[in-house]
Amino acid sequence: MPSKCKIDPVALNQLQTLLAERVSSQTAILQQHGRSEAYHHPELPDLVVFPESTSEVQEIVKIASQYGIALIAFGAGTSLEGNASAPQGGICVDMTHMNKVLQINDADMDCRVQPGISRKTLNAQLNGTGLFFPIDPGADASIGGMSSTRASGTMAVRYGTMRENVLGLEVVLSDGRVIRTSRRAKKSAAGYDLTRLFVGSEGTLGILTEITLRLHPLPEAVSAAVCPFDALDDAVNCVIQTMQSGIPIARIEFLDAEMMRGINLFSKLGYPEKPTLFFEFHGSPAYVEEQAQRVQDIASEHNASAFQWATRPEDRSRLWHARDNTLYAGMALRPGARAMITDVCVPISNLSTCLLQTYQDIVASGLIVPIVGHVGDGNFHLLILVDPENQQEIARAQNLHDRMVERALSLDGTCTGEHGIGTGKIDFLKNELGDAVDVMRMIKSAMDPKNIMNPGKIFRL
Amino acid sequence: MPSKCKIDPVALNQLQTLLAERVSSQTAILQQHGRSEAYHHPELPDLVVFPESTSEVQEIVKIASQYGIALIAFGAGTSLEGNASAPQGGICVDMTHMNKVLQINDADMDCRVQPGISRKTLNAQLNGTGLFFPIDPGADASIGGMSSTRASGTMAVRYGTMRENVLGLEVVLSDGRVIRTSRRAKKSAAGYDLTRLFVGSEGTLGILTEITLRLHPLPEAVSAAVCPFDALDDAVNCVIQTMQSGIPIARIEFLDAEMMRGINLFSKLGYPEKPTLFFEFHGSPAYVEEQAQRVQDIASEHNASAFQWATRPEDRSRLWHARDNTLYAGMALRPGARAMITDVCVPISNLSTCLLQTYQDIVASGLIVPIVGHVGDGNFHLLILVDPENQQEIARAQNLHDRMVERALSLDGTCTGEHGIGTGKIDFLKNELGDAVDVMRMIKSAMDPKNIMNPGKIFRL
Numbered sequence: 001m002p003s004k005c006k007i008d009p010v011a012l013n014q015l016q017t018l019l020a021e022r023v024s025s026q027t028a029i030l031q032q033h034g035r036s037e038a039y040h041h042p043e044l045p046d047l048v049v050f051p052e053s054t055s056e057v058q059e060i061v062k063i064a065s066q067y068g069i070a071l072i073a074f075g076a077g078t079s080l081e082g083n084a085s086a087p088q089g090g091i092c093v094d095m096t097h098m099n100k101v102l103q104i105n106d107a108d109m110d111c112r113v114q115p116g117i118s119r120k121t122l123n124a125q126l127n128g129t130g131l132f133f134p135i136d137p138g139a140d141a142s143i144g145g146m147s148s149t150r151a152s153g154t155m156a157v158r159y160g161t162m163r164e165n166v167l168g169l170e171v172v173l174s175d176g177r178v179i180r181t182s183r184r185a186k187k188s189a190a191g192y193d194l195t196r197l198f199v200g201s202e203g204t205l206g207i208l209t210e211i212t213l214r215l216h217p218l219p220e221a222v223s224a225a226v227c228p229f230d231a232l233d234d235a236v237n238c239v240i241q242t243m244q245s246g247i248p249i250a251r252i253e254f255l256d257a258e259m260m261r262g263i264n265l266f267s268k269l270g271y272p273e274k275p276t277l278f279f280e281f282h283g284s285p286a287y288v289e290e291q292a293q294r295v296q297d298i299a300s301e302h303n304a305s306a307f308q309w310a311t312r313p314e315d316r317s318r319l320w321h322a323r324d325n326t327l328y329a330g331m332a333l334r335p336g337a338r339a340m341i342t343d344v345c346v347p348i349s350n351l352s353t354c355l356l357q358t359y360q361d362i363v364a365s366g367l368i369v370p371i372v373g374h375v376g377d378g379n380f381h382l383l384i385l386v387d388p389e390n391q392q393e394i395a396r397a398q399n400l401h402d403r404m405v406e407r408a409l410s411l412d413g414t415c416t417g418e419h420g421i422g423t424g425k426i427d428f429l430k431n432e433l434g435d436a437v438d439v440m441r442m443i444k445s446a447m448d449p450k451n452i453m454n455p456g457k458i459f460r461l
Numbered sequence: 462m463p464s465k466c467k468i469d470p471v472a473l474n475q476l477q478t479l480l481a482e483r484v485s486s487q488t489a490i491l492q493q494h495g496r497s498e499a500y501h502h503p504e505l506p507d508l509v510v511f512p513e514s515t516s517e518v519q520e521i522v523k524i525a526s527q528y529g530i531a532l533i534a535f536g537a538g539t540s541l542e543g544n545a546s547a548p549q550g551g552i553c554v555d556m557t558h559m560n561k562v563l564q565i566n567d568a569d570m571d572c573r574v575q576p577g578i579s580r581k582t583l584n585a586q587l588n589g590t591g592l593f594f595p596i597d598p599g600a601d602a603s604i605g606g607m608s609s610t611r612a613s614g615t616m617a618v619r620y621g622t623m624r625e626n627v628l629g630l631e632v633v634l635s636d637g638r639v640i641r642t643s644r645r646a647k648k649s650a651a652g653y654d655l656t657r658l659f660v661g662s663e664g665t666l667g668i669l670t671e672i673t674l675r676l677h678p679l680p681e682a683v684s685a686a687v688c689p690f691d692a693l694d695d696a697v698n699c700v701i702q703t704m705q706s707g708i709p710i711a712r713i714e715f716l717d718a719e720m721m722r723g724i725n726l727f728s729k730l731g732y733p734e735k736p737t738l739f740f741e742f743h744g745s746p747a748y749v750e751e752q753a754q755r756v757q758d759i760a761s762e763h764n765a766s767a768f769q770w771a772t773r774p775e776d777r778s779r780l781w782h783a784r785d786n787t788l789y790a791g792m793a794l795r796p797g798a799r800a801m802i803t804d805v806c807v808p809i810s811n812l813s814t815c816l817l818q819t820y821q822d823i824v825a826s827g828l829i830v831p832i833v834g835h836v837g838d839g840n841f842h843l844l845i846l847v848d849p850e851n852q853q854e855i856a857r858a859q860n861l862h863d864r865m866v867e868r869a870l871s872l873d874g875t876c877t878g879e880h881g882i883g884t885g886k887i888d889f890l891k892n893e894l895g896d897a898v899d900v901m902r903m904i905k906s907a908m909d910p911k912n913i914m915n916p917g918k919i920f921r922l
Contacts, residue, residue, distance in 0.1 A: 105808065105810060107701050107705070107809060107810035108809050108810050108839075109704070109705065110808070149650055150649075150650040150654070151650070152648055152650075156648060160625070161648050163648075163654065163657070164625060173900070177896055177899075178896075179894075179895065179897040180894065180895070180897060181894075181897055182875070183870070183873050183875050183893060183894075184874070185806040185807055185808060185838075185839055185840075185874045185875045185878065186806070186808070186809070186838045186839055186840075187617060187622050187624075187806060187838050187840065187878055187879065188806060188875035188878060189610055189612070189661055189804075189877045189878060189879050189880060189882070190875045190876060190877050190882060190890055190893055190894065191661070191882055191894065191901050192658060192661065192662055192900075192901045192904060192919075193611070193624065193654075193657045193658060193660065193661050194900060194901070196654045196657030197654060197657070199654065200650055200653065201653055216707070217705055217706065217707035219707065220707075240568050244567075244568070244570065245678065246677070246678035246680065246681075246744075248709070283707075284751060284755075286747070286751055287751060290747055290748060294745075343650075345646040345647070345648060346646055347566065347568075347569040347571070347646060347647070348568060348569055348647070349566060349569050377646075377647045377648050378569075378646055379647075379648065412644050412645040412646070413645070413646045414643070414644050414649035414650075415651060416649065416650045417646065417648055417649060417650060418648065418650050419650060420650045421650070421652055425651075429651055429652050432644060432651055433640075433643070433644075433651065433652065434640065434641070435638055435639075436640040436641060436652075436655055437652065438638075439634070439640060439653075439655060439908065440652050440653045440655070443658075443904055446903040446904060446907035447900065458652050458653075
């Protein structure tokens with residue numbers, strides 16, 4: 001163990017006794033755990049540990065509590081706001097060894113998993129049950145990380161976010177006690193909704209060790225379509241009318257002309273480079289056809305220039321693969337750049353206004369900024385491409401971001417639809433929720449009086 | 462003001478200055494606010510106040526905080542677990558003067574209301590918008606009360622509970638500060654989910670003064686059906702298969718033979734007195750027909766003895782009116798009795814076991830106990846009919862209830878699917894969630910250090 005490790009040597013010794021070789025302070029390991037896909041400066045932990053059970057997590061927490069050492073739970077490292085960085089050093093608790101499916105209950109359509117499993121691995125293990133876990137944030141994130149940031153993504157418009165799909169949690173509290181936040185009933189009015197309190201708390205209130213998830217029946221039929229528009233307004237109005245019609249659309253994704261250019265470049269496709277909606281429909285064969293026909297009618301009313309179907313699984317998969325890779329496709333527009341990714345979400349009636357004013361800002365900034373959005377929920381992302389060495393460019397990007405968040409708040413929206421606050425949006429949160437942030441602080445102080453659980457995230461104490 | 466009022470005279474004077482005649486300690490008013498539809502012994506407040514604005518609520522809270530007086534928010538008085546009783550006396554804050562719809566946003570399918578409005582009044586005011594608020598707990602409860610107990614009811618299987626349908630809250634905290642828990646975006650990952658923390662907290666963390674609700678498009682077509690079975694098992698298996706099929710059924714309600722007898726008696730109907738499912742389907746005309754056909758096929762596979770349609774609005778309305786009156790219909794089976802109402806909810810795979818073992822207990826108890834359930838969610842209610850003067854009968858009823866909750870917990874269920882803990886289920890909650898209740902206490906103590914917000918509910922401090 002290199003001598004620069006800042007963990008108290010007695011604590012370190014206790015951790016090594018507990019975990020043997022599953023304790024590391026190798027530089028490469030620290031670096032891998034101090035950065036994620038965020039554009040933020042990496043902040044390295046002093047140590048990384050790899051527990052394999054709840055009781056090991058419990059022992060780690062007791063040691064950290066005794067010595068006042070920060071603990072940062074870590075999953076797939078796909079978060080975007082420094083949610084799992086270590087600004088105060090401390091111990092990164094890598095959960096990827098805890099990656100089992102513990103129980104699948106077909107009749108109840110739920111399952112219990114360890115937090116380190118990724119969503120794609122979970123879905124592979126659900127193969128043959130007729131059920132799936134729909135939440136799809138793009139990246140192959142861990143279920144623990146998705147729960148902690150209240151993730152959502154392309155399917156949220158139909159299946160909800162992690163808020164709606166986490167049924168219960170096992171959590172190790174800051175004093176080492178283990179609680180379960182609920183039983184396995186589909187609903188409950190039994191006291192405070194601790195499940196929802198932990199979902200989205202970014203590891204600041206405890207470490208998740210088991211997660212019970214709601215599953216959904218695999219749709220009998222699926223079809224998808226790509227639909228370009230000449231005008232942004234028309235695309236957004238098509239979305240609004242689709243939502244109001246009550247059609248339970250499974251996905252409705254917006255990509256702007258610039259992003260379509262990136263996708264064509266990155267995935268070697270030939271889509272029209274216009275504001276475009278990607279649709280997906282789930283249901284019985286007859287109902288999928290009915291939904292698709294109704295949406296096609298709505299799109300035509302709003303001057304869609306085409307409605308290109310992808311009904312064969314391989315075509316659909318190519319389509320969504322292209323969509324899922326927007327981060328890399330966007331970055332392909334400027335090789336060597338990093339992406340500052342924004343995440344505002346506004347009431348859908350304010351989406352046109354928010355997008356159109358943002359475009360004026362983008363033009364003024366002179367930067368390359370593709371846009372992709374889960375527009376059924378009013379959530380969209382700018383990928384502001386910046387040269388990481390160019391401070392002046394980064395300042396312009398930050399200004400663009402600041403102005404957009406201010407705009408989203410003035411339109412009754414939020415600074416983050418799904419990425420969380422992390423270290424990157426602490427000031428935005430205060431502007432968004434005012435004194436409500438004090439209530440969050442009260443809860444944090446009551447539940448983690450030594451401030452060892454992922455300190456420095458969401459708010460300043 | 463009668464002299465027996467236990468409120469500090471200076472505080473009382475301040476309240477009268479603030480609210481003039483909207484302060485009462487008349488016996489009839491106190492009695493009306495000390496009891497609800499619960500079977501529990503009434504617990505009267507010392508005073509009832511009728512605020513008309515958030516700032517009045519704020520002033521009331523400041524006065525109560527200064528003098529350490531308990532505050533109990535009160536809506537329609539339809540709760541069932543003593544959730545709004547006043548075991549420590551204090552001030553009942555009757556919210557029924559704050560009953561306005563403040564904003565309806567058609568395009569976003571949401572609205573902002575004051576907490577005193579009832580769900581039926583809200584739906585009447587939504588008339589013409591093409592939208593509705595679906596949550597239907599049977600009683601014409603207030604939206605504030607429904608939010609506070611995390612209510613649900615017959616439509617939850619399709620539209621979710623109050624947890625999924627409250628988008629944001631304005632809350633007066635115990636120190637008189639006013640916060641908003643979220644902006645109006647459909648989803649957000651901005652810090653702790655305070656909205657969900659207050660939903661279901663039964664007024665113990667603050668007083669709700671504004672509620673933003675999600676609305677849903679009125680279905681184009683609706684159809685309903687009544688389907689009796691000879692065997693309970695068959696009815697439950699029909700429910701499980703319907704849920705797994707992914708059919709988005711709008712309601713699927715179970716009534717046992719005894720309850721059907723009560724309904725026939727109370728509503729002068731002639732349904733077969735057998736275990737029965739009531740169904741409702743929402744969607745486009747073609748899709749409603751498809752859903753209904755598929756469910757009819759599933760019911761036939763499970764030996765349903767008939768499938769009686771109610772497609773005309775007046776027939777459907779008669780059907781659901783009968784269902785909504787199960788409380789009174791049940792009580793009609795034993796005039797003069799009161800109903801001890803239970804509320805367990807179990808994973809649906811355990812529903813047959815839970816119901817069948819409960820029936821054995823009912824028979825052994827010798828009591829009349831009709832059953833009604835939101836079985837798509839695994840939630841059902843016994844109406845244990847007791848002579849309120851007969852202590853021995855009440856003890857038998859309590860024993861039946863205790864055993865059933867123990868059974869539900871052993872089947873991974875909850876003691877309350879939708880009524881909340883109130884004063885009636887405090888011990889059950891501890892058995893259900895163990896140390897998690899300590900976390901609730903920590904939060905309560907941090908947010909309401911003087912314990913003035915609906916004290917004595919959910920847990921003991």
